[in-house]
Amino acid sequence: MTLGLQIIIISLGFLLLAIILKATIQKKISESHALLWIVPCFLIILGGIFPQITYSLAEIFHTGYPPALVFALAIIISYLIVFQSFKQLSILSMRNKELASQIALLTEQVHTLKEELKETKSESLVNQEAALTKEGQTETPGEDSNDHEKKENT
Amino acid sequence: MNNELLIIIPAYNEEESIGKFLKHLKESDINSYADTVIINDASTDATAKIVKNLGFKLISHPYNLGYGAALQTGYKYAVTGNYNYVIQMDSDGQHDICNIPRIYDCLRKKNASGNPPDLVIGSRFLKDSKSFAISLKKKIAIHFFRRVIYTASHQRITDPTSGLQGLSRPVFEYYSDFGNFDNNYPDANMIVQMALLGYRIQEIPAVMHKREAGKSMHFGIIEPMLYMCIMLFSTFDVFVRYKWNLLPKPMNQKGGQKLEEK
Numbered sequence: 001m002t003l004g005l006q007i008i009i010i011s012l013g014f015l016l017l018a019i020i021l022k023a024t025i026q027k028k029i030s031e032s033h034a035l036l037w038i039v040p041c042f043l044i045i046l047g048g049i050f051p052q053i054t055y056s057l058a059e060i061f062h063t064g065y066p067p068a069l070v071f072a073l074a075i076i077i078s079y080l081i082v083f084q085s086f087k088q089l090s091i092l093s094m095r096n097k098e099l100a101s102q103i104a105l106l107t108e109q110v111h112t113l114k115e116e117l118k119e120t121k122s123e124s125l126v127n128q129e130a131a132l133t134k135e136g137q138t139e140t141p142g143e144d145s146n147d148h149e150k151k152e153n154t
Numbered sequence: 155m156n157n158e159l160l161i162i163i164p165a166y167n168e169e170e171s172i173g174k175f176l177k178h179l180k181e182s183d184i185n186s187y188a189d190t191v192i193i194n195d196a197s198t199d200a201t202a203k204i205v206k207n208l209g210f211k212l213i214s215h216p217y218n219l220g221y222g223a224a225l226q227t228g229y230k231y232a233v234t235g236n237y238n239y240v241i242q243m244d245s246d247g248q249h250d251i252c253n254i255p256r257i258y259d260c261l262r263k264k265n266a267s268g269n270p271p272d273l274v275i276g277s278r279f280l281k282d283s284k285s286f287a288i289s290l291k292k293k294i295a296i297h298f299f300r301r302v303i304y305t306a307s308h309q310r311i312t313d314p315t316s317g318l319q320g321l322s323r324p325v326f327e328y329y330s331d332f333g334n335f336d337n338n339y340p341d342a343n344m345i346v347q348m349a350l351l352g353y354r355i356q357e358i359p360a361v362m363h364k365r366e367a368g369k370s371m372h373f374g375i376i377e378p379m380l381y382m383c384i385m386l387f388s389t390f391d392v393f394v395r396y397k398w399n400l401l402p403k404p405m406n407q408k409g410g411q412k413l414e415e416k
Contacts, residue, residue, distance in 0.1 A: 097219050098332050101227040104193075105234070108213045 001051040009048035017041040036084060040077050158238040159188040159258055162228030164221055165205070165245035166195040171366055173204045175247040180208060184254050191231055192245070193224040201245075222337035229321075229330040240321045249276065249318045250361040257320035260358050272325045272353040275311065275345075276318030276360030283359035291375075295382060299342040302386060306393045307349035311357060314342045318360055325353055328404050336388065339381070343388040350396040351404060 020041065024034040047054060047070065058066035161184070165172055172192075179190060192205045194214040205212045213227060225242060232240045239261050243249040253276050260274045278285035279296075288296075292315075299314035321329070325348065329335040336343055349355055395401045 094333070094337075097223045097337055100216050100219055101223055101230060104213050104215045104227055105230055108211075108231075109234075 006048050006051065010045055013041055013045035013048055016044065033084075033088075036081050040074075043073070043077075157187050157189050160228075160232045160235065160237040160240050161188050161190040161254065162193065162225065162232070162240055162242045163190065163245045164193045164195060164224035164228065164242070165197060165201050166218065166221075166224070167197045167199045167201060168245045169197070169199040169201050169204060171246045172201055173208070175245060175251075176205065176208050176210060179251055180210075182251055184251060188241075188254065188258070189235075189237070191228060193228050195219060195221070195224045220338060222335065222340040225340060226329060226335050226337045229326040229335070232326050233330045238323050240326045242317065242319050242321070244317050246365050248362050248365050250363060253318055253360050256358055256360075257318070260356060261320045261322055265354075265356070269354060270322065271356035272322045273345075273348055273355045274320035275313060275316050275355065275357045276320075276362075277311075277313035277316060277357040278360060278362050279312040280357060280359040284361045286362065286364035291378060295378060298382060299385065302389050303342050303346055303349070306346045306389055309345070309349040309355060311345055311355070313357065313360075314345060316360070318362070324404060328402075331402065334402050339384055339388060342385055343392050346389050347392045347396070347401065350392070351401065353404075 017038065020029070020034050020037045023029045024031060029037075054066045054070060058064075058069050061069060063069050161179075163172075176190075176192075179185070189211065191211045191213060194202045194205065194212055196215045196218040202212060202214055213231060215224065215227065219227075228242065229240065239258065241254055241257050243253070257274050257276060260271065262270055264270050277283055278288070296313065296315055300311060303309055303311050303314055328351075329344075345355065392401070
């Protein structure tokens with residue numbers, strides 16, 4: 001591996017690491033999810049600094065073409081990350097459905113309560129009006145007697 | 155709550171058929187002993203308007219959640235409304251309303267062992283049932299699900315894909331809890347789950363009509379095949395979870411009685 005390529009790989013690793021850390025600080029990705037991406041970043045940097053690791057591993061696994069090992073590793077890690085994402089997606093989808101269902105039920109309950117409140121309000125208004133009319137009727141004879149007294153005084 | 159029976163009707167874009175079906179329901183004497191709720195699964199047509207105009211109770215999802223989720227919303231409503239029984243039926247008019255009193259009676263009737271059934275399924279394949287001609291594709295699927303249910307739970311069900319079902323309170327209370335009901339594809343897997351948990355399942359003859367309007371959930375060739383694969387996997391999942399004691403146990407031990415005996 002040439003020194004130029006090594007520098008490019010290491011820089012790329014650090015760039016990816018910086019992007020992930022920035023996203024984590026800005027709360028755009030959770031710490032646990034960020035960790036899934038940080039580990040491959042460190043592997044990229046490690047592979048850039050010590051390229052002989054790849055050759056040694058290729059020898060251990062009897063791989064004639066060392067980059068194939070890197071590709072295999074990359075595919076496995078990607079697969080695991082995608083699986084983890086799908087798992088989270090399924091959980092969130094289930095919770096989302098539950099919440100939407102609860103919202104639908106609560107909306108219906110609010111609607112029913114509003115209707116009931118309206119009815120109670122109109123009923124109480126009718127009752128108040130009835131009470132006022134009754135009061136008025138009971139007060140009228142009193143007023144008449146007062147008037148009569150006033151008239152007598154004059 | 156006025157009655158002890160709630161009829162749950164999930165609906166999605168059924169403007170062509172739901173009006174006629176609900177009018178039939180309104181004109182019948184079923185309203186004297188049952189309440190009805192329509193779960194509108196975010197229909198984009200006039201379904202909600204038709205239901206409102208006819209004066210039925212309507213619950214609308216904020217967006218489309220699927221058939222299973224609509225049913226689960228209905229179960230939650232039944233739990234909060236303190237209903238004792240639930241009957242679920244399709245809004246496309248396939249399920250005749252004459253099935254309602256039959257299922258209701260069956261839910262309350264005690265069998266030879268002195269217990270009423272927990273889950274009643276309206277079957278198209280029992281004696282005295284009336285149904286339309288079923289396509290070969292559907293026949294194959296039904297035979298397949300019958301075999302799957304029998305293998306997993308030793309329960310003989312003639313119509314495993316029937317959406318016409320009556321549920322007693324222990325069943326819909328269990329279904330209403332988060333994670334206890336498959337709100338994506340509730341079908342043979344749910345029958346297997348309830349049978350394994352010890353709930354009593356009974357089938358009765360049902361009257362069903364051919365769909366007059368709208369589109370079936372399982373049309374085409376690839377979709378039903380995919381559905382069968384999902385259902386097979388889902389049933390396997392239920393079976394494994396039961397064997398490994400991972401299935402949530404019923405809150406009240408009505409369903410668990412048989413479980414303990416086993």
